[in-house]
Amino acid sequence: MKHIQLIILIALSFKLSAQTNDSIFIRSIYNEALSNGQSYEDLRHLCKDVGARLSGSAEAQMAVEWSERTMQKYGFDKVYLQEIKVPHWERGTKESGWIRTKKEGLIKVHMLALGGSIGTEGIMEGDIVEFKHLDELKKAKRSQVEGKIVFINQPMDQQQINTFKAYGGCYAIRGNGAVEGAKLGAKAVIIRSIGMPIDQHPHTGSMHYEDSIERIPAAAISTEDAEKLSQLLKNGKAEFVMEMDCRVYPDATSYNVIAELTGENANEIITFGGHLDSWDTGEGAHDDGAGVVHCLEALRILNVLKYKPKNTLRVVFFMNEENGNMGGKSYATWSKEKGEKQIAALESDRGGFAPRGFNCDGSNDFVSLIQTFAPQFKQYDLHEFEKGYGGVDITPLKEAFPGIPLFGFVPDSQRYFDFHHAPSDVFESVNKRELELGCAAIASMVYLLDKNL
Numbered sequence: 001m002k003h004i005q006l007i008i009l010i011a012l013s014f015k016l017s018a019q020t021n022d023s024i025f026i027r028s029i030y031n032e033a034l035s036n037g038q039s040y041e042d043l044r045h046l047c048k049d050v051g052a053r054l055s056g057s058a059e060a061q062m063a064v065e066w067s068e069r070t071m072q073k074y075g076f077d078k079v080y081l082q083e084i085k086v087p088h089w090e091r092g093t094k095e096s097g098w099i100r101t102k103k104e105g106l107i108k109v110h111m112l113a114l115g116g117s118i119g120t121e122g123i124m125e126g127d128i129v130e131f132k133h134l135d136e137l138k139k140a141k142r143s144q145v146e147g148k149i150v151f152i153n154q155p156m157d158q159q160q161i162n163t164f165k166a167y168g169g170c171y172a173i174r175g176n177g178a179v180e181g182a183k184l185g186a187k188a189v190i191i192r193s194i195g196m197p198i199d200q201h202p203h204t205g206s207m208h209y210e211d212s213i214e215r216i217p218a219a220a221i222s223t224e225d226a227e228k229l230s231q232l233l234k235n236g237k238a239e240f241v242m243e244m245d246c247r248v249y250p251d252a253t254s255y256n257v258i259a260e261l262t263g264e265n266a267n268e269i270i271t272f273g274g275h276l277d278s279w280d281t282g283e284g285a286h287d288d289g290a291g292v293v294h295c296l297e298a299l300r301i302l303n304v305l306k307y308k309p310k311n312t313l314r315v316v317f318f319m320n321e322e323n324g325n326m327g328g329k330s331y332a333t334w335s336k337e338k339g340e341k342q343i344a345a346l347e348s349d350r351g352g353f354a355p356r357g358f359n360c361d362g363s364n365d366f367v368s369l370i371q372t373f374a375p376q377f378k379q380y381d382l383h384e385f386e387k388g389y390g391g392v393d394i395t396p397l398k399e400a401f402p403g404i405p406l407f408g409f410v411p412d413s414q415r416y417f418d419f420h421h422a423p424s425d426v427f428e429s430v431n432k433r434e435l436e437l438g439c440a441a442i443a444s445m446v447y448l449l450d451k452n453l
Contacts, residue, residue, distance in 0.1 A: 359388025
C-alpha cells in the first residue's frame with residue numbers, strides 16, 4: 001500500500017511540475033507579446049501599405065508578397081507559397097443609389113454592391129416594395145413583386161448576447177435575397193446592411209445566384225438609410241434609383257502563404273491561421289487582418305522563445321475565404337495528397353478584440369482537453385472553453401482528415417459587426433493591447449495543443 005501511495009505522489013509531483021512549467025512558459029509568451037510585440041506594426045503595414053485585398057486584385061497579390069517577405073524576416077524554418085485558383089469579381093465604378101419620393105425628391109443613400117452581384121447596365125429605377133423578413137418575401141405573391149425593386153429590411157437581433165448568433169439569423173437576406181426576389185420577377189434587391197449599429201456605413205459580403213433563376217443586381221444600404229427608407233414607405237410610395245458597374249472575370253492565380261516551425265514529428269501538422277483576403281472596402285483590419293497577424297505573431301513568439309515543437313507548427317494565410325473559400329479547400333486537398341497527418345487546426349477570424357477563449361469543433365474528448373487548459377488561462381481573463389465553431393478556412397480539413405479537432409479563437413463579439421465588411425474596418429479600429437493579448441492567447445493555445453496531442 002505504501003508503495004502505491006509513493007507512486008501516486010510521484011505522479012502528482014510530475015503533473016504539478018509540468019503545470020508549473022507550462023504556467024511559466026505561458027507567462028513568457030504574454031511578456032513577449034505585450035513588451036516586444038510586432039503584431040500591431042505588422043497590421044499597420046498590411047492595412048496601410050497594401051490595403052483592402054479582394055481575391056484576384058492587385059492588392060491581394062501585393063498582400064501575398066508582403067506576407068512571404070515578413071515571414072522570411074522572422075526566420076521560420078520554412079516559408080513558401082501554395083498556388084491556387086480564386087474567383088475574380090470587381091465592383092468597378094463606385095455604386096450610386098437614391099430614394100425618390102414626390103414629397104422629398106431625391107435622397108442620396110450609402111450603398112455597396114453585394115459581392116458577386118451583376119451590374120445594372122446603366123441607371124436602373126423602380127418602385128420599392130418592402131419586406132421585414134426574408135420569409136415574408138418567400139411568401140409574397142408575384143403580383144406584389146414583379147417589376148419592382150425589393151427592399152429586405154430585416155435587422156440583426158439586438159437581444160442576442162453573442163452577435164455572431166444574430167448574424168447567423170439574418171445572413172440569408174444577403175446570401176439568398178437576390179434569388180428569392182428574382183423568383184417573383186423583381187428587378188433588383190437591396191437589403192438592410194447586416195450590422196449592429198444605426199450608422200452610415202453600408203456592409204457588403206458574398207451573395208449567390210442559381211443557374212436556373214434570372215440574375216438580378218443586389219446591394220446593401222446602410223442601417224441609417226434603411227431606417228429612413230422604411231419610414232418614407234409608411235407615408236406613401238417611393239422609388240429607388242441605382243447604378244452599379246460590377247464585373248466577373250475569369251478565375252485568377254493566387255496563393256496561400258505558409259510558414260513552419262518543424263517539429264520532432266515532422267509529418268504531423270498543427271495548422272493555424274486566418275484569411276489574407278478581405279472585401280474591397282475599408283482595409284480588412286478586423287476581417288481578417290487581425291486573424292493573420294494573430295497567428296503570424298504567435299509563431300514568431302514561439303520561435304523567439306526557442307520553443308522546440310513536438311509536431312510541425314504551420315501558419316497558413318488562406319486566400320479567398322470571403323467569396324469562395326478556395327484557399328481552405330485547396331489546402332485540405334493538397335495536404336491530404338502529400339500524405340500529411342493533420343492532427344489539429346485553429347483559426348482566428350472573429351476580429352482583433354479582447355480574447356475570451358476558444359471553441360472546439362470536435363469530439364467531447366477534445367472539448368474536455370481544452371477545458372483542462374482553462375486554469376492556465378484564468379489569470380489572462382479567458383473563460384470560454386466549450387464546444388463550438390472552428391472557422392471557414394479550416395472546415396474542409398474535416399472531410400480530408402476525419403476526426404480532426406478544429407479550434408476557433410473567440411474574442412469579445414460586441415463590436416465586430418460595427419465593422420464587418422464595411423468601409424469602417426480600418427487599422428484605426430483595432431486596439432493595440434487587445435490585438436497583442438489575442439496573439440498571446442493563440443500562441444499559448446498552440447503550445448498546449450502541441451504538448452498534449
